[in-house]
Structure formats: C-alpha cells, structure tokens
Amino acid sequence: MGQPDGADETAHARVTSYDVARLAGVSQSAVSRAFRDGASISPDMRARIQRAARELGYAPSNIARALITQRSRLIGVVATRNTARNNPDILFHLGHQIQEAGNRMLVFTLPDTDSGEGIPDDLFAYHVDGVIAATSLPDEVLAACARRRIPVVLFNRTGPAASVSCDHATGMRDLVSHLVRSGTRTPAFIAGPADAPVSVERLNGARDAFAAHGIALDPVVHSDYSHEGGRAAAAQLLAICRPDTIVCANDTMALGVIDACRHELGLRVPEDLGVTGFDNISQSAWPSYALTTVAQPFEQLTRTAVRMLGELVEGEAMPRERRLMPARLVVRESVVGEGHSGPEAIPAAAQERNPP
Amino acid sequence: MGQPDGADETAHARVTSYDVARLAGVSQSAVSRAFRDGASISPDMRARIQRAARELGYAPSNIARALITQRSRLIGVVATRNTARNNPDILFHLGHQIQEAGNRMLVFTLPDTDSGEGIPDDLFAYHVDGVIAATSLPDEVLAACARRRIPVVLFNRTGPAASVSCDHATGMRDLVSHLVRSGTRTPAFIAGPADAPVSVERLNGARDAFAAHGIALDPVVHSDYSHEGGRAAAAQLLAICRPDTIVCANDTMALGVIDACRHELGLRVPEDLGVTGFDNISQSAWPSYALTTVAQPFEQLTRTAVRMLGELVEGEAMPRERRLMPARLVVRESVVGEGHSGPEAIPAAAQERNPP
DNA sequence: CTGTTAGCGCTTTCAC
DNA sequence: GTGAAAGCGCTAACAG
Numbered sequence: 010m011g012q013p014d015g016a017d018e019t020a021h022a023r024v025t026s027y028d029v030a031r032l033a034g035v036s037q038s039a040v041s042r043a044f045r046d047g048a049s050i051s052p053d054m055r056a057r058i059q060r061a062a063r064e065l066g067y068a069p070s071n072i073a074r075a076l077i078t079q080r081s082r083l084i085g086v087v088a089t090r091n092t093a094r095n096n097p098d099i100l101f102h103l104g105h106q107i108q109e110a111g112n113r114m115l116v117f118t119l120p121d122t123d124s125g126e127g128i129p130d131d132l133f134a135y136h137v138d139g140v141i142a143a144t145s146l147p148d149e150v151l152a153a154c155a156r157r158r159i160p161v162v163l164f165n166r167t168g169p170a171a172s173v174s175c176d177h178a179t180g181m182r183d184l185v186s187h188l189v190r191s192g193t194r195t196p197a198f199i200a201g202p203a204d205a206p207v208s209v210e211r212l213n214g215a216r217d218a219f220a221a222h223g224i225a226l227d228p229v230v231h232s233d234y235s236h237e238g239g240r241a242a243a244a245q246l247l248a249i250c251r252p253d254t255i256v257c258a259n260d261t262m263a264l265g266v267i268d269a270c271r272h273e274l275g276l277r278v279p280e281d282l283g284v285t286g287f288d289n290i291s292q293s294a295w296p297s298y299a300l301t302t303v304a305q306p307f308e309q310l311t312r313t314a315v316r317m318l319g320e321l322v323e324g325e326a327m328p329r330e331r332r333l334m335p336a337r338l339v340v341r342e343s344v345v346g347e348g349h350s351g352p353e354a355i356p357a358a359a360q361e362r363n364p365p
Numbered sequence: 366m367g368q369p370d371g372a373d374e375t376a377h378a379r380v381t382s383y384d385v386a387r388l389a390g391v392s393q394s395a396v397s398r399a400f401r402d403g404a405s406i407s408p409d410m411r412a413r414i415q416r417a418a419r420e421l422g423y424a425p426s427n428i429a430r431a432l433i434t435q436r437s438r439l440i441g442v443v444a445t446r447n448t449a450r451n452n453p454d455i456l457f458h459l460g461h462q463i464q465e466a467g468n469r470m471l472v473f474t475l476p477d478t479d480s481g482e483g484i485p486d487d488l489f490a491y492h493v494d495g496v497i498a499a500t501s502l503p504d505e506v507l508a509a510c511a512r513r514r515i516p517v518v519l520f521n522r523t524g525p526a527a528s529v530s531c532d533h534a535t536g537m538r539d540l541v542s543h544l545v546r547s548g549t550r551t552p553a554f555i556a557g558p559a560d561a562p563v564s565v566e567r568l569n570g571a572r573d574a575f576a577a578h579g580i581a582l583d584p585v586v587h588s589d590y591s592h593e594g595g596r597a598a599a600a601q602l603l604a605i606c607r608p609d610t611i612v613c614a615n616d617t618m619a620l621g622v623i624d625a626c627r628h629e630l631g632l633r634v635p636e637d638l639g640v641t642g643f644d645n646i647s648q649s650a651w652p653s654y655a656l657t658t659v660a661q662p663f664e665q666l667t668r669t670a671v672r673m674l675g676e677l678v679e680g681e682a683m684p685r686e687r688r689l690m691p692a693r694l695v696v697r698e699s700v701v702g703e704g705h706s707g708p709e710a711i712p713a714a715a716q717e718r719n720p721p
Numbered sequence: 722c723t724g725t726t727a728g729c730g731c732t733t734t735c736a737c
Numbered sequence: 738g739t740g741a742a743a744g745c746g747c748t749a750a751c752a753g
Contacts, residue, residue: 026746037724038724039722050722070746072491072745073747075729076428078748098450104472116472135428136427297627297654394733398732430730432746432747433744
C-alpha cells in the first residue's frame with residue numbers, strides 16, 4: 010500500500026509535439042524545428058517552445074521520427090556469450106561510443122552455438138541504421154542486409170562486408186620473434202574452437218611465423234577459449250610431449266595452462282615451460298600470472314568500428330573496406346627472458362620496464 | 366528488372382504490408398492479422414499472405430507497430446562500466462532473457478561518474494516499455510518514469526521503484542559465521558566506493574554479523590572494486606595493523622589482496638592471513654586463488670528482474686515490490702579451515718618469503 | 722521564418 | 738472472417 014509517493018497520480022498520456030504547439034501557441038512544425046539543430050527558426054521562438062516543452066515534460070519521439078526520417082538512430086550489435094565473457098569491455102565500449110555519435114545500441118545476443126539465422130527479421134523490424142557483428146553472420150543474413158542497404162561492420166572477422174579487425178597475424182609474428190630470440194625451439198599451440206575465425210588467424214599467424222624461423226609448431230590442440238579448457242588441453246598436451254613453450258590462442262586459456270602446470274603438473278612457469286596468450290585481458294597483468302601476451306587495442310577497435318559504420322551509413326565509406334589495427338607485444342614473465350634459458354633466468358621485473 | 370535472387374542492384378525501398386497485400390490480393394489489415402497470433406483470420410489466408418511475404422522478404426516494422434500499439438518491445442538497460450567489467454555476465458544474461466520474452470535490450474551505458482541525469486529523455490524518445498537499472502538512478506529520473514507509467518526495476522539496489530537484489534546481508538552473515546568458526550577474531554574490511562549501494566550493504570552486513578559474535582570489524586578502508594585497488598588497500602591496511610582476515614566487498618579486490626600479500630608483502634594466504642570476496646566470479650575458482658566467497662546467483666537475478674519487469678509492464682505486479690535472491694557461501698582455501706588453529710598461532714612478522 | 726498539408730508503416734474500430 | 742478508413746507522433750514539402 011503506502012502513500013502516493015510524490016509522483017503525480019494523473020495518468021499523463023504521452024505528451025506530443027501537438028500539445029507543446031498548442032501551449033506555445035505555434036504550429037507543430039515549429040516545435041519540430043525547435044528540436045532539430047540547424048533548422049530555420051528564430052531564437053526567440055525556439056526559446057518559447059523549449060520553455061513550453063519543459064513545462065509539459067515533452068521529449069520528441071525517436072520512434073515517430075524514425076518512421077518519417079528513415080533513420081532510427083539504432084545500431085544493432087550482435088554478440089555471443091563468448092564476446093561478453095572473454096572481452097567484457099567490448100560491449101561497454103561499443104555502447105559508449107555509439108552513444109557519443111548520438112545513436113543507441115540495440116543488442117542481439119546469441120548463444121555460442123546459434124548461427125544467427127533468426128536475427129535478421131528483428132534487425133529489420135527495428136529499422137536499425139547499421140550493424141556491428143562480433144559474431145560470424147551467415148552469408149544470407151549479410152546479403153539480406155545488403156539488399157536493404159543496411160551497412161554492416163564485421164568485428165574481428167572478415168566476410169562479404171566491411172570489417173575492423175585486430176592484426177592478429179602481425180601480432181603473432183612479433184610474439185614468435187620474441188619467443189625464438191628467447192630460445193623457444195619446440196613450441197606447441199592451444200587453439201580455440203576450430204571454427205572461430207580469430208583463433209584460426211592466430212594459429213596460422215603463429216605457424217607461419219615459426220616456419221619462417223625453420224621451426225615447426227606441433228602439436229596443435231583445440232579447446233574452447235576457457236580457463237578450464239586451457240587446463241584440460243595442457244594436461245592432454247603434456248601427457249604426450251614436452252614442448253618448451255605453449256602458445257595459446259587467447260589469454261584465458263593461457264592462464265588455465267599456467268594453473269595446470271603449477272597446481273597439477275608440478276611444472277614451473279617459465280622455468281620449465283613458457284606460456285603465452287593473446288588479448289591482454291586485465292587478469293594477465295596480475296602478478297600471479299604475469300603473462301606474456303599480445304594486446305588487442307580494444308578501445309581503438311571499437312571506436313574504429315563505430316566510426317566506420319557511421320561513415321557507411323552516411324554513404325562516405327567503401328562498403329567492403331577492411332581496417333586492421335595493430336596489436337602490441339606485451340612482454341611479462343611467463344616466458345624466460347631473451348638470451349637466457351632454463352632455471353637460471355633472471356627475475357624478470359626488469360622485462361616490463363619502459364625504456365626512458 | 367529485379368530477379369528475386371540476392372545480388373540485385375535495384376534499391377529496394379522498404380517492403381511494406383501494403384506491398385504484401387497487393388501481391389496476395391488482400392487488404393492491408395489482413396496482412397497485419399497474418400502476423401499477429403490470435404487474430405481472427407482463416408488459416409488459408411494466413412498461409413497465402415505468409416507466402417507472399419516471404420517472396421518479398423517482408424518483415425513487419427516494430428517501429429510503426431510501436432507507434433500505434435504504444436508498445437515498443439524495447440527494454441532500456443542502464444549500466445556503468447563497472448557493471449560491464451566486474452560482472453560481464455549480467456549484461457549478457459539480461460539481453461538473452463529479454464529476447465526470450467520477445468523484447469530487445471536497448472543499452473544505456475554511463476561512465477562510472479555520470480549520475481544519469483541525461484538519459485531519461487532518450488529513454489522516452491525510444492518509448493521503452495520498461496527499464497532495468499543496474500545503476501543508481503537519481504530520484505527525479507525515477508519520478509519522471511513513474512509519471513509516464515514506465516515501470517522500472519532496480520538491479521541490486523533499492524529506491525522508489527521495484528527491485529531485485531542479491532541478499533547481501535544474509536550472504537555476509539553466512540560468510541562471517543564460517544569465518545568466526547574458523548577462528549577469525551580480528552577482521553578488517555575493504556569496501557568499494559563509499560556511495561556504491563552494494564558495497565554499503567555488504568559492509569553493514571559484515572559489521573552487524575561480526576558484532577553479533579562480539580567482534581569488531583576494524584579498520585574499514587574504501588577502494589574502487591578493482592584488482593589494483595585491492596592491492597593498494599591491502600598495502601595500506603597492513604602497514605597500520607595486522608588483521609587475521611581481510612573481508613572484501615567483492616572478489617576482484619580480494620584477488621588483488623591475495624596478490625599483494627604473496628608478491629609484495631611476503632604474507633602467505635591463508636596461513637598468515639585469510640582473505641574473502643563476494644560475487645564468485647569465475648577467476649575466484651582458479652587454483653591460484655581458491656577464494657572463499659559468496660556467490661551471487663547472477664542468472665537467477667537477471668531472470669527475476671526481466672520477469673518482474675514483464676509483469677509490471679502487464680500491470681500484474683506491485684510497483685514497489687522488492688525481491689531478494691539468496692546468496693550462497695562458497696568455501697575454498699583462502700581462509701584456514703574450521704577447527705584449525707587460527708593465524709594467531711603464527712608470530713606476526715615471522716614469514717619472509719619474497720623480500721622486495 | 723512560419724504554417725499548412727500529406728504521409729512514414731502499421732493497427733484498429735467499424736461495417737459488411 | 739475480411740476490408741475501408743482513421744490515425745499513432747512526427748517531419749518534409751511547399752506556400753506565404
């Protein structure tokens with residue numbers, strides 16, 4: 010029960026531009042103009058209308074506006090649970106930057122298994138102005154978007170649409186160079202799901218880079234990007250061979266590998282085995298792990314994706330341009346330092362130090 | 366002219382119900398009915414219309430529908446970066462469950478500092494049917510929603526609206542009971558930001574629970590929920606006193622405390638010092654930490670929030686009901702086990718493992 | 722600069 | 738069960 014809590018009990022139906030117009034004694038179009046910048050309206054009238062609007066608590070309806078304008082100011086973002094779990098910042102940054110551009114983020118979450126067949130109808134139902142896909146969308150969905158002139162930016166994957174990706178291959182090459190200089194000769198690889206484009210790129214990047222040094226990357230086992238998956242893969246791998254370094258397709262698995270080594274397999278990292286990751290998630294910097302990895306420039310990636318989509322919506326960009334953002338090697342202590350090897354490696358607090 | 370297949374260059378304007386009606390040789394209202402369940406329409410006609418629609422690639426417009434129906438099927442979700450970072454699953458689960466109910470999640474991200482004054486206009490602009498707020502919304506915003514009959518569910522906080530929260534107090538009481546049984550006598554607390562409702566509840570819960578055992582919780586220091594913040598707070602705390610257990614307001618800080626102890630302060634956990642968290646994020650289960658904590662039932666919380674909001678939208682629920690979901694104690698190894706002699710047994714400055 | 726008119730794509734009475 | 742007409746709240750084209 011309780012008292013009516015301060016809020017007005019009268020059932021206000023939605024306040025419309027018409028109501029404001031009446032109160033201000035002007036036409037509806039005047040109200041419309043008062044709420045759009047660059048419309049031709051006298052400052053005087055605008056002020057009067059704004060006052061009336063405030064009095065009534067009026068805010069223009071984007072829904073009605075979308076209907077006539079053919080611009081909803083809605084950006085569809087398609088993501089899977091993996092995206093949310095492994096790179097939580099991505100969704101936040103996307104939302105934030107979409108907002109800064111004056112739009113709103115409409116989220117389409119897919120279970121990791123779902124291929125996304127079902128979403129296009131909903132995408133169209135809400136008249137999204139554009140789509141950012143952090144999931145591999147089926148080609149038919151992409152084609153349907155193209156047919157309706159809805160621009161799509163693929164995030165960290167490629168396909169028949171524009172895309173923004175981290176340059177995984179180059180990042181891997183830098184990492185591998187570092188590893189080889191540090192003495193790695195018998196590397197193994199723990200990949201993500203076999204159909205994850207990002208994992209494939211990283212695996213191929215690593216394999217090619219090692220090959221360029223005359224080193225074979227073997228064995229390669231697949232896992233699921235998770236900590237538990239990394240642990241299991243490490244156990245499986247180390248039961249059949251003894252690599253000097255395990256290169257992982259992402260940080261989360263690498264942390265699982267380190268935990269498996271230390272807590273189950275009785276192996277020291279980095280003395281007995283080097284471990285590397287990819288992403289540079291925040292946990293990798295924690296001193297318990299100090300994971301050597303490759304940083305994805307998340308914020309730059311999302312910013313570029315949002316900007317690119319904006320340009321596409323305005324018709325200012327090529328519909329299939331690919332933008333690659335550089336990755337950055339982050340050397341910490343999960344592999345022995347350069348020129349050293351084995352148990353006598355220097356305590357590597359020195360490694361992460363920035364040159365003056 | 367236009368072939369029906371994908372690579373058509375003709376700029377298809379939006380396919381409308383009118384187009385479908387013409388192709389099927391029926392009225393627009395028939396098309397409308399064909400796409401709403403429970404409308405009175407013959408199965409025969411529905412089939413014919415669906416076929417025509419498929420041929421044209423027609424999907425009904427939720428935007429236009431919203432205008433007439435006064436139901437946008439849009440749910441606004443307000444979150445800060447903290448939410449995204451510390452509990453990434455929340456956003457995913459919310460999105461997923463909102464979808465299952467046939468709606469879509471429109472995300473409003475706020476910088477951690479922003480109070481959210483600016484968002485209500487946008488909320489109204491998109492005619493959201495309801496709002497889930499994982500941030501403390503100013504009372505005026507809540508009042509504005511109430512005036513417009515837009516139901517709001519507060520997530521893990523209370524205020525003049527319905528709410529769904531984890532029962533932090535009871536969770537803390539269970540944790541404290543466990544700690545006291547395990548020998549804790551001189552606990553300290555690391556809280557989150559002083560104005561974070563969740564942190565306040567957990568702090569008060571801990572303080573009251575310890576008081577019931579005749580134990581004072583002291584000192585209490587505030588930090589920022591982050592790993593780095595936890596590390597810093599631990600250093601600060603242990604410089605001035607030597608508690609036997611540090612209770613943290615969330616897991617992330619607790620992990621920072623553990624890292625600080627082991628890697629900077631030369632203290633063993635749990636032998637020299639017990640550490641506990643709250644949330645049960647995935648990292649807490651990792652063997653490097655094995656953090657004793659209290660699990661928030663994230664999925665249940667989000668599910669309840671979504672369902673409750675649905676009921677509110679349908680007018681089936683009390684507008685200010687509060688639902689509390691039970692937390693669950695998760696005992697791992699970051700505090701000494703029951704029946705073992707507590708940390709008092711160990712001389713304070715005894716251990717020196719990792720000299721700085 | 723301002724008002725009038727038409728209509729975005731849909732659902733809804735209301736007749737039939 | 739089906740169709741005709743009216744209009745959701747707004748902006749765009751055109752007069753004035």
